[in-house]
Amino acid sequence: MRGQVVVRLKREVLDPQGVTIGKALDNLGYEGVGSLRQGKVFDVELETNDPAAARSALESMARDLLANPVIEDYEIQLLDEGSAGEGLVTEEEGRA
Amino acid sequence: MRGQVVVRLKREVLDPQGVTIGKALDNLGYEGVGSLRQGKVFDVELETNDPAAARSALESMARDLLANPVIEDYEIQLLDEGSAGEGLVTEEEGRA
Amino acid sequence: MRVGVVYYPGSNCEQDAVYACRLVGLDAELVWHKQESLDGCDALILAGGFSYGDHLRCGAIAQFSPVMKQVERFASDGGPVLGICNGFQILVEMGLLPGALLANDGLKFRCQDTRMQVEKTDSPFTNAYAEGQILRLNMAHYEGNYFADEATLADIEQHQQVVMRFCGPNGERGAEHNPNGSINDIAALRNRAGNVMGLMPHPERVLTPELGSADGRLMFESLRVALTGMASAENTEPLEVIADV
Amino acid sequence: MSEIAERPRPQGDLASEAIALEHGMTSDEYAKVCEILDRQPTVTEIGMYSVMWSEHCSYKSSRVHLKTLPVEGDAVLQGPGENAGAVDLGDGIAGVFKVESHNHPSYIEPYQGAATGVGGILRDIITMGARPLALLDSLRFGQLDSGKNRHLLDGVVGGIAGYGNCMGIPTVGGEICFDPSYDKNPLVNAMCFGIAPADRIVKAVADGVGNPVIYVGAKTGRDGIYGVSLLASATFDAEAAEKRPAVQVGDPFTEKVLMEACLEIINKDLLVGMQDFGGAGLTCATSEMASNSGNGMEIDVALVPRRETGLSPYEVMLSESQERMMLVTTPEMIGDVMDIFGKWDLDAVVIGKVTDDGLLRVLEDGVMVAEVPAHSLAEDGPCYSRPYTIADPPEALCGADLPCDVDPAEVLKTLLQDPNIASKRWVFQQYDQTVRYNTVQRAGGEAAVIWLKEAGSDAAVAISLDGNPWYAGLDARRGAQLAVAEACRNVACTGAKPLGITNCLNFGSPEIEERMGQFAAAVQGMGEACRALDVPVTGGNVSFYNETVETPILPTPVVGAVGKLDRYDASVRSGFVAAGDTVWLVGAVDVSDAGLGGSAYVREFHDRRAGAPPALDLELEARLQRFLVAAAAEGLLASAKDCSDGGFAVALAEACFATPEAARTDAAQATAPRSALSGLLGAEVEIRASGDGVHAALFGETASRVVVSSRAGDDVALAALAARHDVPIAAIGKVTEAAQLRIDVAGETPVQEDIQELYATWSGALAQAMENN
């Protein structure tokens, strides 16, 4: 199965990258951009075909390694064999 | 409206970060991880409420700035006012 | 003859580049990224550092600075443009040089001396070197791992665009002599016309043996030769350092 | 006082004594606030007092002791009290420097904690109007067999690198020690050195009634607000507490443009005064600037740029968001100031003005929410003489007490791969050490040497940061003396004359008598050493409460020394230069009386934490340092290497590793095969020691001992110069072409080793400890 872990800075944490990119978009003439924040996405291929097992593996990877619980939250999506983003199966959110 | 641009290294480009994280997962005892690749996600808040306008704004931001076409592909998702990931409205893929 | 050293918010090697130019008798001055014109510069150096904090991708945001339209025109008119470190990253982001720069294969910032061999001396930046000469320059970067896809790479090699490659003390090649994982050990790369060159190591940090090595100095001397035809024009005047303290 | 009472009272909830206690204040402190105000304070006001009167800002437990340190000297331009100290480097140049700790944040989030620590010390230097030229770091961790400690080291080094590299300021030196006492309480101390014109050091003043007060830099968020328990109390909604980020995220890019803009403003003479927002944020900057000028200040927090909505005045006044500065300028100059900030795309706003009534008045949208005498916040904090007990210094531990049958060559190899002694290349390779093209000697030598090129000078400074925690753990007073001696000796080894020191005193809880005793003794020892060596203290930092329930850290006084070299191209390096050169021991040359207390050898092979640390004869130390400086000035030293961790044998081996060619060709990965390495030299020496004293002679860490080498033709002159300085010197052997280390002791040859192999062991050990676990 394929899965995805999206890791984002917590809302209240400063995101210097997002701020700089937002300003750059302003300078490029993009108006109407309210805010921009940058996160990370991990595309993981898992050998298991059991959604529950896959989800719990992703969950613990996110907690143990992919997200820094002090400043980041994560979100998990399980995808079918199709391309990333398509075939949304389920999703879970957590304060890492 | 809220939108999301996901930027990923092209398949043929080596992703050293992904490889390293994959190894770290191995070391932590995660078995059955076929592959792991790391990408970026940009959460953008747009002032417009018109999906078509929003999509085209995201599209051109991705093309102009957020992705480097030499090494990266991007993917766009438009979200409603709900939380990230929820309320998938539409989606588009592109070789930047 | 004047060299313009282009810098951006977050650049941090612009004064070093000006110093290096002046050391070899070239007139040099800073060009702020918001300038609309190049004020008649005869050569350009894009300085190293962390333009815009290296946010998004190194060099990605700097390419949109107001002055860059002029830089692009200058380059396409055949003017000499040298991108050092972040300057190299900006040049590839702009597409003035092919390929891209990824994170070092060790996934760490690395500051160290590194060896490279000069392959092409028919260039405004290397004419004072001997072909095959092995240099010791200093590098300091996180994203200097040069990458190009197969077709691009073949094209680069075919058109002799590789100016220098990483190597060992006797010119030997191999992973242990390649400090960042660059494909084909590419250390310095030029465009097809030869007037635009980028490299990750810093020639402006190796100008005198007292500070490690003088091997970078010849790169600036080469530029002087290219601009003035003067093979030796040692600056005998005391150097005016940009005093901003 | 009565004047205040007649004025309208600030709006907002009143703070009871209970609320003050929740802010960590004492009942007496609360009473003192009520007395100063002649009324009950508001919650906002008590928040402001609590941070300004905290240990961190007011030095209430340490001040009585710190007062005893020598702070004056010919070279001192600025002693303790401002954001950083300054010494005169000649030619109108001031050297501005300071060290500061960021220990607790680095344990919670190592990357960001260390990064923001670097950001903080940089702002201290910039605030003095100086351009930072170099960073150094002193780090302490638990041992690397623990994954947690490897994670901490990796993160901390990454954070220091991430911040300093992006700022374009080379990180050129430092030190690291590993000891179990730091397991739950690592130490991250960062030092910065910068230069300013001697006649234009900027102060944190708010002169000129009516002058505008400018806020510039990052927007304010809820970062690092104290009074945690209070936020959860009825006065504040629980949600606000939830929203407080546990750590601050550093933004070196913003700091870089902030630095350039501020320096441009100073260069154009557009400034009255400047202060960074350090601990206690806006409260600290406003009250200190006003108080320093005997003035008052009025600001409106509604004008402060924010990162999120709904911040209360309390939160704005106490926020510790990074990368912000406060400037006072004049109405005439403000246009030019704002233009410069505009050039650098920085957010800058006028948030208030200087007043004449001595009061710090805080408004929110025109409504007064706090009004307190600025002076009372900044200067009237409590000062305690806490009770303490100083332990008796332990007896010396001699070689004869410690029989050891391990082959000395094996001891040497083991010590060389102890992460405490092994090359720190894995660390400093991640630091940009060469940016700005001033770095004459990078990390890896005795002291970093930085050319003052930007001031148009041929002079250079040498900087070293040192503090052996095991010595201080055994005897805090002598440990502090030894730290001063080593830092200055390292500087002198390059040929530079030490001019002043800064210090960071990392200790446990001042409320425990033994810990307070360690602190008192350390300050006493530091003062004694500074007086003897004639190096004043120009500033520093105290970090208390470095302990967990189970253990306190070893008392850790860290000393940063700065010295001056007249010529940047004449500095002496630590490695041997040429075969045939004579090898000497200078200073404490008698290897037979080496005490072993606190040594790496005893830790490693006897598992003992006992005995007195190395003896230190401060008079001899002073003469030795003067001799080194004189010998370098006369060009008589080919190399100089201090004997410290690991003792004489380790120092000798390191002098062989650091030959100029090796230093330069060492380009390949630390972990890669050493095939690329060339140019290593060897040494053949003979020392005298009685039979069972061999280990003590080779591995004892006797202070004031330096291995130097000289060209054969200089031998006579060098010996004569040593005699003139009344410094013992002994020729012990030669530098050899063959890369072999041979040490003869009393007719035997306990050490005869291949330098290539020793080098491989030493240079790869730390990377191995980090990567192969």
Ligand SMILES: Nc1ncnc2c1ncn2[C@@H]1O[C@H](COP(=O)(O)OP(=O)(O)O)[C@@H](O)[C@H]1O
């Ligand atoms: N944390 C660090 N950051 C930068 N440089 C370091 C660090 N730790 C050690 N170094 C460098 O490694 C060299 C050896 O350090 P150390 O073993 O403490 O030497 P010494 O005993 O001579 O003080 C010094 O040049 C020092 O600057």
Ligand SMILES: [Mg+2]
């Ligand atoms: Mg040391």
